[in-house]
Amino acid sequence: MSLEQYAQFSNYAIASATVVLGLAFLAYLVQWAVARKVAAEPVLVAAGGADTAVESPSEETETRFTMAGSIGYSLTSLAALVLLAGLVTRGLAAERVPWGNMYEFGCAAVMCALIAYLALVKVWDIDWVGSIITGIGTVVLGASMLVYVPAGPLVPALHSYWLVMHVLAAMIAGAAFVIGAAASALFLVKSRAEKRTPEEARTGMLWRMPSAARMDQLAYRVNAFAFPVWTFAALISGPIWAQYAWGRYWGWDPKEVWAFITWVVYAGYLHARATAGWKGKAAAILCLVGFATFVFNFVGVNLFVPGLHSYAK
Amino acid sequence: MSEKTKKSKGTSLAPELGWREMLRWLWRQVTSMRTALFLLLLLAIAAVPGSLIPQRGVDAQAVQSYFARNPTLAPVLDDLGFFSVYTSPWFSAIYLLLMVSLVGCIIPRAILYAKALRARPPRAPRNLLRLPVSESLETDASPEDVVVAARTALRGHRVDVVTHDDGTTEVRAEKGYLREAGNLVFHVSLVVVLVGVAAGALLGYRGSAVVVEGTGFSNSLTQYDEFSSGAWFEPDDLPPFSLQMDDVEARFQTTGEQRGAPRLFRAKGSYTAPDGDTGDFDIQVNHPLSVDGTDVFLVGQGYAPVVKVTDPEGNVAFDGPVPFLPEDPTYTSSGVVKVPDAQPYQIGFQGFFLPTAVTTGDDEASVSVFPAAANPILGLFAWTGDLGLDDGVPQSVYVLDKDGMEQVKNEDGSNFRISLSPGQEQELPDGTTIQFVELRQFARLQIAASPGKVVPLVGVSVGVLGLILSLAIKPRRTWIRARRDGSRTIVEVAALDRVPRGDVTGDLDDLLERLALEAPKEKAERA
Numbered sequence A: 001m002s003l004e005q006y007a008q009f010s011n012y013a014i015a016s017a018t019v020v021l022g023l024a025f026l027a028y029l030v031q032w033a034v035a036r037k038v039a040a041e042p043v044l045v046a047a048g049g050a051d052t053a054v055e056s057p058s059e060e061t062e063t064r065f066t067m068a069g070s071i072g073y074s075l076t077s078l079a080a081l082v083l084l085a086g087l088v089t090r091g092l093a094a095e096r097v098p099w100g101n102m103y104e105f106g107c108a109a110v111m112c113a114l115i116a117y118l119a120l121v122k123v124w125d126i127d128w129v130g131s132i133i134t135g136i137g138t139v140v141l142g143a144s145m146l147v148y149v150p151a152g153p154l155v156p157a158l159h160s161y162w163l164v165m166h167v168l169a170a171m172i173a174g175a176a177f178v179i180g181a182a183a184s185a186l187f188l189v190k191s192r193a194e195k196r197t198p199e200e201a202r203t204g205m206l207w208r209m210p211s212a213a214r215m216d217q218l219a220y221r222v223n224a225f226a227f228p229v230w231t232f233a234a235l236i237s238g239p240i241w242a243q244y245a246w247g248r249y250w251g252w253d254p255k256e257v258w259a260f261i262t263w264v265v266y267a268g269y270l271h272a273r274a275t276a277g278w279k280g281k282a283a284a285i286l287c288l289v290g291f292a293t294f295v296f297n298f299v300g301v302n303l304f305v306p307g308l309h310s311y312a313k
Numbered sequence B: 001m002s003e004k005t006k007k008s009k010g011t012s013l014a015p016e017l018g019w020r021e022m023l024r025w026l027w028r029q030v031t032s033m034r035t036a037l038f039l040l041l042l043l044a045i046a047a048v049p050g051s052l053i054p055q056r057g058v059d060a061q062a063v064q065s066y067f068a069r070n071p072t073l074a075p076v077l078d079d080l081g082f083f084s085v086y087t088s089p090w091f092s093a094i095y096l097l098l099m100v101s102l103v104g105c106i107i108p109r110a111i112l113y114a115k116a117l118r119a120r121p122p123r124a125p126r127n128l129l130r131l132p133v134s135e136s137l138e139t140d141a142s143p144e145d146v147v148v149a150a151r152t153a154l155r156g157h158r159v160d161v162v163t164h165d166d167g168t169t170e171v172r173a174e175k176g177y178l179r180e181a182g183n184l185v186f187h188v189s190l191v192v193v194l195v196g197v198a199a200g201a202l203l204g205y206r207g208s209a210v211v212v213e214g215t216g217f218s219n220s221l222t223q224y225d226e227f228s229s230g231a232w233f234e235p236d237d238l239p240p241f242s243l244q245m246d247d248v249e250a251r252f253q254t255t256g257e258q259r260g261a262p263r264l265f266r267a268k269g270s271y272t273a274p275d276g277d278t279g280d281f282d283i284q285v286n287h288p289l290s291v292d293g294t295d296v297f298l299v300g301q302g303y304a305p306v307v308k309v310t311d312p313e314g315n316v317a318f319d320g321p322v323p324f325l326p327e328d329p330t331y332t333s334s335g336v337v338k339v340p341d342a343q344p345y346q347i348g349f350q351g352f353f354l355p356t357a358v359t360t361g362d363d364e365a366s367v368s369v370f371p372a373a374a375n376p377i378l379g380l381f382a383w384t385g386d387l388g389l390d391d392g393v394p395q396s397v398y399v400l401d402k403d404g405m406e407q408v409k410n411e412d413g414s415n416f417r418i419s420l421s422p423g424q425e426q427e428l429p430d431g432t433t434i435q436f437v438e439l440r441q442f443a444r445l446q447i448a449a450s451p452g453k454v455v456p457l458v459g460v461s462v463g464v465l466g467l468i469l470s471l472a473i474k475p476r477r478t479w480i481r482a483r484r485d486g487s488r489t490i491v492e493v494a495a496l497d498r499v500p501r502g503d504v505t506g507d508l509d510d511l512l513e514r515l516a517l518e519a520p521k522e523k524a525e526r527a
């Protein structure tokens, strides 16, 4: 294929991935809707046996509930695959790594988040964050189209191996941050519900999810993974690259400032978890604030604040 | 740390407290975990305005235009330090307090840790089954067998076995000592980083200079357009090297949708090091030249038309390259030519340079459509009078002070316009001629030294390793108590995490499996 054909293919693939991911999000929403009618504990559907001919209504909803979930998961996997194809061809078309501008970074970051989600569903059964992850993923992919630029080579300042390392680390950290933020948001909802909802009223999706304590644990695990990776992205590879490109390793450029703010807020989050009175709710809020600063750095600073990094558009 | 905070919160500041107690109280406040957290969040908030308001250290020009746009607000913000947030007293106060808190935190923890390193695993709580994660079971194996199995299963733990007078055998195990070590390394490295950054800033210098093809640069203060240095830096310490610029090259995308995007910048020439060594350089973006501890970076480039001005008498009043600063991606550039030696009065030119000029209509001004020099045009207006160079006020070479000058007009009163391609010349109404001799390029070099810049790099790198240890290691205490009861042995097992982190229950099940004992008799699991 020629470079143009690769570029064309990439555009189609990324657009298709956006649609498929949107459908996955819908499937997860349907699962939430169905969940309003299922019990807090799964009803075991008897396999074989004389009376399976007449399925009870709850068994039927149970089946639908499971089905919606697995459709959501399958569509997410498909979206990830198509997105991967889109990014690979984008890289072939531009003859470099496909994360050199805002459009590509958005797509590649969503891809990292999807892979992380799909893998963690297998390891820690985190399908309960599926709707949030696919929802955010769809929005980011859709929004990336707004800053679309045709595939092409990079400006000289971006010709560096450090670009590969620095941006890759930022995306991996971002993938973990988004899962942590989803878990923390649900933790806030669930821990409130655990205190207020009487036993008999506990139906719906929320009660099909793990306990608030488990949610908190997932948020901690992913954030504890993300923090050193973010440290590498923001405070090691970024400064090294800045030293080569601009002759100073740290210059308080807006992008650097916000990377630093994100780092400090997540350090605050890790501290909060070890500080009496800050465990739980306050820590979860800090996790959400940290994620918000990460998103602002990507969207707000790129688009609205002038600085050395603004060519990343 | 948090316990201390609680205690000190309980002791209210009674008036009879002496100053020693007062100091101790203060110290405890400053080094409490809560304060550290508060200062961290404060630091994050304090960093925000510097990203939204232009900063002197980042973009001095943007600060000036901010002043022009907000004449009432800007001076107030200036007094509060908002144009240099990261060196302002309040920002410095926050991070210095954080550092004090940090050091105050590290020292006692390091002492505790040194003691803990030699300590034996703690004794078991009286009632093991009260612990959130515990189990009890019965087995045919003897307590000795249980101990042997436990030692194998608890590999990697520090293990003590104690037999009590009543015949109960107790296994105490602890692992994960490296977590605290990692955490201490991380926090110490933060101090190292800060010290390294501070030293680099105090001892270092940075400046930028525009160097035109065919000219040279020698590393002394007068040659810089902009220069800043740390408080401990002496201008005499500038290493005396020099550069000769031979060729500046800029390549741009010529086709496709990204037409005009920069593709390559490079500057070639030769240098002479302070010790007399010479060599060639080929500086590109991301590939600086290093001479004697100083790095020379290519941070920009542009055009420098060579201009020759001859007065009506035929004397050459000016002949040399004039850098025009690019203002947009098409390299539409603006600049000033000052001719103090012109007779009978001084002349100044101000205008623009277009690398690829295209006229859009008869009376429309030309615009540049491409950054490379395909159709270079120099467009100028002229002023005569006093350039104001002798007023003793330093002037920018890129700004024309028109106070004592009058614009040159045509007979019909319209402004006299100069428009030149390379090689062309034009005569002013008074007989002065100006010629666009040839086009050269310039490189904007950034020249910087920050001594000891590896210190912060090594600091964060070691810090991250410590951090990974600290975050990945699960410190855990495990106790096993075995007691003979008739022909059976009753075994109680409990595990406790100091930092709730891993899946303790699952790990305990795992441990029981590895102990290869019978299925639990009673499962006590209170999560």
Ligand code: HEM
Pocket: A227, A266, A267, A270, A271, A274, B001, B031, B032, B033, B034, B036, B040, B098, B099, B101, B102, B103, B105, B106, B183, B187, B190, B467, B470, B471, B499
């Ligand atoms: C300069 C700012 C600081 C930063 C960026 C920072 C960062 C961190 C990080 C990322 C962790 C998580 C590591 C882990 O959980 O094992 C941590 C843990 C910790 N930090 Fe800091 N820290 C700072 C200052 C302080 C100060 C001033 C104190 C003293 C009060 C302190 C005491 C602690 C303690 C006790 C832990 C362990 C918490 C636990 O048991 O999980 N830190 N710090």
